[in-house]
Amino acid sequence: MIDGFGRGAPGASDDTRRALVDLVMAATVRIHGPEHGYASDRPGDGSGGFLGSGFFIAPSWVLTCAHVAMRGEGREVTVIFETGPGSGETSVSGTVVAALPEASHDTGGRLPVMSGGWPAPDLALVRLGRPVEHACVYVTERPAAFFGGGQVLYSGWTEVGGRLKRLSGQCAVQGTVGGWADPDEQMRLGGDVLPPGVSGGPTVDLTRGEVVGVLKSQLVGGMGGTSIGVERLRSLPVPGAMAGAESDDDYQAVFHAHDRYHADRHTSRVGRGWTWTDVQSGLGAGADRALSPQQRVILLGALAKLPPPVSTHSLLDLLVRLPGVHSVDRYPAPRSWRDGLGALYETRGGEAALELLLRYCMSVIAAERPYVTQSTASAEEELWKWVKWTADDRLSREFRNEITRLWSASRHRTDREQRRAAPAYGERPRxxxxxxxxxxxxxxxxxxxxxxxxxxxxxxxxxxxxxxxxxxxxxxxxxxxxxxxxxxxxxxxxxxxxxxxxxxxxxxxxxxxxxxxxxxxxxxxxxxxxxxxxxxxxxxxxxxxxxxxxxxxxxxxxxxxxxxxxxxxxxxxxxxxxxxxxxxxxxxxxxxxxxxxxxxxxxxxxxxxxxxxxxxxxxxxxxxxxxxxxxxxxxxxxxxxxxxxxxxxxxxxxxxxxxxxxxxxxxxxxxxxxxxxxxxxxxxxxxxxxxxxxxxxxxxx
Known part of the structure; x- marks a missing residue:
């Protein structure tokens, strides 16, 4: 395996741990029904009433549970959050653009809305109705089953003394409900009481410093509950027609925006305070990995500037053509360039691991595009420069010469236009x-x-x-x-x-x-x-x-x-x-x-x-x-x-x-x-x- 499950350093400082909690809390929101006037901070039902928790997964996008968001009126909700201590609350309207699963004809177009009662995966994406400044969590690029340790951090909102308060805590990972190929698989949590209202909040791997799940339910009369892995978002509906822009596919739009957000904050020369990359580095999340947290965030940001894969099938085909990768059978299957990168974390170790990642990047550069934009050529060159710099720093001359030939062949093979008729990696099958x-x-x-x-x-x-x-x-x-x-x-x-x-x-x-x-x-x-x-x-x-x-x-x-x-x-x-x-x-x-x-x-x-x-x-x-x-x-x-x-x-x-x-x-x-x-x-x-x-x-x- 590339990262040996990424065991973090046990000696992470208290400052690092506090910074992680602050980053999680800053991105956690509470969700109310549509505003008819001011949304109060007191719990209640009906218009503007408190529905549950959620968190910013990307700029202008909130992830929560379907049983939380779908209690709004006509898929409309109000998102309330604070940008920092003493900043005051911001309230913005949002629309549920996707719920997993959607209401079916078997239930007359309705699904249960009681806490935890919505069928798994019980996830919903909310798009904000206007631009606002806010923090975003860092989401893992691999299935939640590969969490780094035995403890997770959670965050959410609940009623305390008649008022709504944010809270955080830790739970022990006690196993799963369902099998790896089961669409309703959930992570079992214990060791802490999950109070009403926290459903929809983030579940964070404390060892790696990344969000791995969404709180779904609490155990009635007991400690703990369940969490849904964020990789279940891969089952969002896929457009039937060829995408003509990033916005045509909500999944790609969300995670491209997510990865660009974190890359921009890591490389910013004017930002102050801890970033998710800083925290991951402080936790030792890069231990035994082919890439440090800093290298990874830059790579993911570069991949997010390219058009997405043409299809899941084309991405799987690209992955299994890499040397030593025989199958990628995790459920659900990878869908984006970041998912493909995460799938390779289980394949190899040592220097071969880095070579495999760089070969993957070269395949991405040469891959068929569903569309191209004015910046696609420069994005390909940016990714190549990162690959070349990384190889020059750590790998053999023979490998460096090989990828240089691949880059040259890619530049001559493509005219930066969509290559539907002749994929770079072979003839299209009958x-x-x-x-x-x-x-x-x-x-x-x-x-x-x-x-x-x-x-x-x-x-x-x-x-x-x-x-x-x-x-x-x-x-x-x-x-x-x-x-x-x-x-x-x-x-x-x-x-x-x-x-x-x-x-x-x-x-x-x-x-x-x-x-x-x-x-x-x-x-x-x-x-x-x-x-x-x-x-x-x-x-x-x-x-x-x-x-x-x-x-x-x-x-x-x-x-x-x-x-x-x-x-x-x-x-x-x-x-x-x-x-x-x-x-x-x-x-x-x-x-x-x-x-x-x-x-x-x-x-x-x-x-x-x-x-x-x-x-x-x-x-x-x-x-x-x-x-x-x-x-x-x-x-x-x-x-x-x-x-x-x-x-x-x-x-x-x-x-x-x-x-x-x-x-x-x-x-x-x-x-x-x-x-x-x-x-x-x-x-x-x-x-x-x-x-x-x-x-x-x-x-x-």
Missing amino acids: DGERPFVLLELEPRGWERDSYDWRVGVARHTGEVQPVAEDSRGTPGHALRARLTASLTEAFRRCDEPDSPAVLQVAVVQALLGLDVDGWQLSADEPPLGVVRPVVVRCSDHEPPASEDEARERRARWSRAWSAAMRAEIVDCEDGLRVPVPTEEDLRSLAYETVPVLCRYADRPDAETAAGLARVVRGGFHIALLRRGKDQPDVVCEDFHRHAVDTVAEAGTADQLPRKIHELRQGVRAGRAETYWSDGVALFYDDPLHPLPGSGQLLEAP
């Missing part, structure tokens, strides 16, 4: 080579309508990186809500701007009609099938194919990818339902054929299920399934014509998921010419990416 999200649903045979599930990110190498799973049994009616956080995280790891990743849903054959493409993950979001391509595949364990059968199946799949496909209706003739042909007859169809089951329905009967099984055994990995209520007297000709045309228009197999996606978007948008496709599912069982545990053997085609 759809079939891109990572996709895999959702596996396994019925619990002994429990009616109950499922175990797994969510993972599948890569073209065949590797499936797990995101989350649950083998305790989830009722069918609760699947969508239970899967929302895990699917959202998996999508963020795969999506590119304007190009959402495919969701593959693996179920037993009897459930292929499951309407996963109709799920809404949030009240204000369209169904999954409208947002992204959604396909289904079969998880039933089939008898092993013979060598000849396996060769034929690979040939059919390869042909569908290289030749123009054509559809074949296999269960309906002249509007009448007919049995699906025998396997022998199906094998006589051209390799580029896509079978269409017009009479599949939501819950197929035994004959329909047997027909699809014959299609699969016949070597076909792609088929269109018409779901919905099977109506024997319905006229099918229009569906047949459109299905044939759609397959032909898609051309090759890699384009068919996107084509079905476009049709679902058309149905949602009310385009009558797409209504024929309502309910169509795409069976897409990729033999080059077998399901985990399927035992399928692959050969080169």
Whole structure:
């Protein structure tokens, strides 16, 4: 590990400790309802009433709990703070721009607002309505699970003697609630009473001198409570389109402003008093680290002047291309340049650690940009100068020569414009080579309508990186809500701007009609099938194919990818339902054929299920399934014509998921010419990416 968990020096001075408390208290605010007149310092409910605590995370941005901020009227609150002893209070209006989680359609657009009752992660971002001078905390760039010691400092507001008073204290870290891949993981705190009102206040790692969490709840009738890690902010909604400015993504805007704020105060020649960097240095937070607190704050400030990564996927790709970095599987995944830096703290030690960080910086300089500004070129050069100065001071001539060549190549490769067509680190993959999200649903045979599930990110190498799973049994009616956080995280790891990743849903054959493409993950979001391509595949364990059968199946799949496909209706003739042909007859169809089951329905009967099984055994990995209520007297000709045309228009197999996606978007948008496709599912069982545990053997085609 780069920093050996950054154990601070046990002999930190009392002045350093007092300075840390002062910095935390200066950035801690109290949150009231919207002002109708003056917001009193007395507790109460209603207009202007005290709601809880929060803290300045960046200039003009406050972080607090959702159960605190969402008690305001129409997402409006009042933020009250002091800039220093005797400075007097400042009151400013603010708007809740994001709450995690937002209200869902399952709760009628409302969520509980009692203390601690909001579902995790229970975080809210408040943007101030006017510019004011204020202090900001320093936020860790790595998950809170990697705190430096056993004690944390907290700060907040509460009622004392009928008036609101600020307070601080210390708690012992006693463990966690939930697992590392659980979206509601929380840090357990003990050793002190957390009084009402402190919810939303900061939790500070006393060893490193950085904020690691937000107080969520207090233990009723006991000591301590829980804290949510600040890294949960990475699950803020990601813009679907390519960002054109820093302000298009609240997460990037907040942390870029945060890092520039601290870098500016560290390098200022006119500032007086302790800075967060001074305190971290006094605590010995740089002990055993590749970078001192001073070097780190300058580096983060330089990274914050660059446009952010194009996507989480592109950042993960950049990280794993670094030497010795095999995976970055922390939950939630890194999203910004600062997150990527934090992810590298666990990778190496010694001189190799610094080399790795500097290689990362060179990759950032050469990375694809979502946009460029007038200052992007100078920001790249500033980062290069920092890298060169650091390498000249501490590393070998061989390494210095290598990064100089990288800088020269980067300058000649880029014209400072967006490089979407040719990323600096390789060719852009085709759809079939891109990572996709895999959702596996396994019925619990002994429990009616109950499922175990797994969510993972599948890569073209065949590797499936797990995101989350649950083998305790989830009722069918609760699947969508239970899967929302895990699917959202998996999508963020795969999506590119304007190009959402495919969701593959693996179920037993009897459930292929499951309407996963109709799920809404949030009240204000369209169904999954409208947002992204959604396909289904079969998880039933089939008898092993013979060598000849396996060769034929690979040939059919390869042909569908290289030749123009054509559809074949296999269960309906002249509007009448007919049995699906025998396997022998199906094998006589051209390799580029896509079978269409017009009479599949939501819950197929035994004959329909047997027909699809014959299609699969016949070597076909792609088929269109018409779901919905099977109506024997319905006229099918229009569906047949459109299905044939759609397959032909898609051309090759890699384009068919996107084509079905476009049709679902058309149905949602009310385009009558797409209504024929309502309910169509795409069976897409990729033999080059077998399901985990399927035992399928692959050969080169």
